[in-house]
Amino acid sequence: MSAPPPLLRVAGISKRFGGLQALDGVGMRIGRERIYGLIGPNGAGKTTFFNVITGLIKPDSGTFELDGRPYQPEAVHRVAAAGIARTFQNIRLFADMTAHENVMVGRHVRTRSGALAAVLRTPQSRREEARIRSDAHDLLDFVGIGELGHLRARTLSYGDQRRLEIARALATEPKLLALDEPAAGMNATEKVELRALLERIRARGVTILIIEHDVKLVMGLCDEVTVLDEGRVIKEGEPAQVQRDPAVIEAYLGRAHEAP
Amino acid sequence: MAPGARPSGGPGLLARLRRDPRYRPAVAALIAIVLLVLPFAAGGLGSAWVRALDFAALYVMLALGLNLVVGFAGLLDLGYIAFYAVGAYTFALLASPHLTDNFPALARAFPGGLHTPIWLVIPLAALFAAGFGVLLGTPVLKLRGDYLAIVTLGFGEIIRIFLNNLNSPVNLTNGPQGITLIDPVRIGDWRLDRAHELFGLHLSGLQMYYFLFVALAALSALVCVRLQDSRLGRAWMAIREDELAAKAMGIHVRNVKLLAFGLGATFGGVSGTLFAAFQGFVSPESFSLMESIIVLSMIVLGGLGHIPGVIFGAILLSIFPEVLRHTVGPLQEQVFGRILVDVEVLRLLLYGVALVLIMLYRPKGLWPAPQHGVARTPGAGR
Numbered sequence: 001m002s003a004p005p006p007l008l009r010v011a012g013i014s015k016r017f018g019g020l021q022a023l024d025g026v027g028m029r030i031g032r033e034r035i036y037g038l039i040g041p042n043g044a045g046k047t048t049f050f051n052v053i054t055g056l057i058k059p060d061s062g063t064f065e066l067d068g069r070p071y072q073p074e075a076v077h078r079v080a081a082a083g084i085a086r087t088f089q090n091i092r093l094f095a096d097m098t099a100h101e102n103v104m105v106g107r108h109v110r111t112r113s114g115a116l117a118a119v120l121r122t123p124q125s126r127r128e129e130a131r132i133r134s135d136a137h138d139l140l141d142f143v144g145i146g147e148l149g150h151l152r153a154r155t156l157s158y159g160d161q162r163r164l165e166i167a168r169a170l171a172t173e174p175k176l177l178a179l180d181e182p183a184a185g186m187n188a189t190e191k192v193e194l195r196a197l198l199e200r201i202r203a204r205g206v207t208i209l210i211i212e213h214d215v216k217l218v219m220g221l222c223d224e225v226t227v228l229d230e231g232r233v234i235k236e237g238e239p240a241q242v243q244r245d246p247a248v249i250e251a252y253l254g255r256a257h258e259a260p
Numbered sequence: 261m262a263p264g265a266r267p268s269g270g271p272g273l274l275a276r277l278r279r280d281p282r283y284r285p286a287v288a289a290l291i292a293i294v295l296l297v298l299p300f301a302a303g304g305l306g307s308a309w310v311r312a313l314d315f316a317a318l319y320v321m322l323a324l325g326l327n328l329v330v331g332f333a334g335l336l337d338l339g340y341i342a343f344y345a346v347g348a349y350t351f352a353l354l355a356s357p358h359l360t361d362n363f364p365a366l367a368r369a370f371p372g373g374l375h376t377p378i379w380l381v382i383p384l385a386a387l388f389a390a391g392f393g394v395l396l397g398t399p400v401l402k403l404r405g406d407y408l409a410i411v412t413l414g415f416g417e418i419i420r421i422f423l424n425n426l427n428s429p430v431n432l433t434n435g436p437q438g439i440t441l442i443d444p445v446r447i448g449d450w451r452l453d454r455a456h457e458l459f460g461l462h463l464s465g466l467q468m469y470y471f472l473f474v475a476l477a478a479l480s481a482l483v484c485v486r487l488q489d490s491r492l493g494r495a496w497m498a499i500r501e502d503e504l505a506a507k508a509m510g511i512h513v514r515n516v517k518l519l520a521f522g523l524g525a526t527f528g529g530v531s532g533t534l535f536a537a538f539q540g541f542v543s544p545e546s547f548s549l550m551e552s553i554i555v556l557s558m559i560v561l562g563g564l565g566h567i568p569g570v571i572f573g574a575i576l577l578s579i580f581p582e583v584l585r586h587t588v589g590p591l592q593e594q595v596f597g598r599i600l601v602d603v604e605v606l607r608l609l610l611y612g613v614a615l616v617l618i619m620l621y622r623p624k625g626l627w628p629a630p631q632h633g634v635a636r637t638p639g640a641g642r
Contacts, residue, residue, distance in 0.1 A: 118492055
């Protein structure tokens with residue numbers, strides 16, 4: 001009996017910043033269509049890990065495999081092409097473009113028309129353009145901001161900007177959607193809505209990796225979690241299990257004055 | 261609220277005219293009529309005015325090209341005029357007696373002299389300028405803002421200094437004297453610099469050039485509009501807004517930036533070719549840093565990244581000196597009996613004042629892209 005290979009398999013990731021060992025041999029296996037949480041106290045290396053697997057930071061060592069195929073996280077744009085899309089902790093939208101255009105940019109990596117086709121407006125490029133438009137509309141509808149497409153991204157409310165960033169990431173047709181603190185700064189209602197959205201995304205067959213500080217949200221939402229502390233994995237497993245683990249409790253409560 | 265629906269009160273008349281498709285043919289017809297009548301009206305005032313219009317059309321092409329780089333892709337380029345120079349010298353060398361005079365071997369190969377038709381040189385110059393654009397783009401890919409501006413400024417100066425000094429040991433550019441006797445634009449047997457009777461109208465050479473330049477400027481604008489509303493145009497804007505996020509969306513930033521440099525340079529190369537043919541003479545002093553700055557001022561003044569604004573800025577700043585020449589000089593003579601301040605000095609002073617005022621009161625330019633909508637909920641993010 002052989003279980004299907006995990007969607008993401010990374011191992012032995014290390015990264016040193018000067019005197020700080022930010023990541024020390026971190027590995028992770030993420031199963032398909034799961035919502036996978038990455039938690040840990042501040043400074044544990046969560047965001048560094050995120051940046052490494054999405055190509056923003058070059059690791060000192062590590063092996064990377066997505067969907068059974070090794071990928072090189074060196075070139076950021078290739079990570080997106082390979083099937084990992086991400087959002088940012090401090091939202092990074094294309095602020096002066098409309099919400100609709102933001103999502104259209106997300107389609108870039110799955111479309112082809114070049115400069116010449118654009119200038120000549122070839123039938124093929126026109127079809128593609130129409131497709132990009134309607135796909136982007138559908139995604140805005142999907143995340144629940146369909147009526148805001150014509151507004152500039154910078155004018156959207158905070159929660160809507162978060163949704164837009166998710167729609168833009170989904171436009172790249174990711175296999176793995178990596179969300180860096182998507183609930184940061186959200187109120188209770190918005191968190192409930194976010195949770196529903198993430199579950200709908202999973203239902204579309206997208207696996208989700210999520211960094212989150214809100215332990216309640218993570219415990220309720222995630223199928224599995226990994227706990228990082230000081231650049232090492234200290235525990236992984238189902239949320240309920242992890243929650244009772246003495247090492248995890250120590251990592252959080254032992255230094256509670258450092259926790260958020 | 262349906263997408264595109266607007267609160268009552270609505271946008272201004274101009275925006276309505278632009279956006280409502282019902283008015284579009286009427287607006288286009290109006291613009292066409294103005295463009296057709298303009299050279300004749302200007303011809304009535306004197307040929308200097310027609311000449312100013314010709315240059316305005318050339319500057320529109322230049323400004324549109326620079327706008328691809330600076331306005332769309334957000335890459336500040338202070339050496340843009342170098343591409344104009346590349347185009348101008350390409351035509352100057354291929355369609356003047358300069359090379360055959362200096363290289364006997366070439367004179368023997370072309371006993372009738374070098375008279376490459378401009379229609380061959382335009383694509384060649386476009387390619388050549390694009391090559392220079394990529395050449396400039398490659399080392400500056402990682403630079404942004406001020407640093408990029410300094411390097412591109414240096415590049416522009418390098419090209420000018422080369423042109424100034426490549427008259428020895430081999431006389432390639434004739435140095436500061438420049439190249440003269442460049443062929444005019446020919447369409448079949450027509451020389452565009454001569455007067456012609458057309459449809460019962462008498463057209464001077466300047467007016468003939470006007471129609472050619474305006475047609476090409478319109479074509480340039482069409483190309484820019486299409487690029488803007490394309491996958492590539494969006495990628496440029498994404499890079500301008502947030503390079504890292506653009507990368508994370510799978511945009512190959514290096515290639516897309518090089519395309520911006522290359523395509524922008526193409527516009528410069530083509531308009532340079534036309535400039536050489538129009539003037540019949542080129543010299544390095546036409547391609548100074550000041551020219552780069554003037555073209556940049558045009559797009560900043562008009563509305564960075566907004567095509568109608570850029571065209572407006574180019575026309576405004578290229579006609580303005582002519583207006584100044586015809587008003588300030590006579591005015592000073594009337595008031596003071598002599599000319600106190602040279603028009604050229606005054607022009608630069610007014611440019612400076614205009615740019616300061618624009619930055620203070622209309623930082624997005626005189627005719628910026630329309631702003632879409634407002635926040636749905638109060639207190640929304642910046």
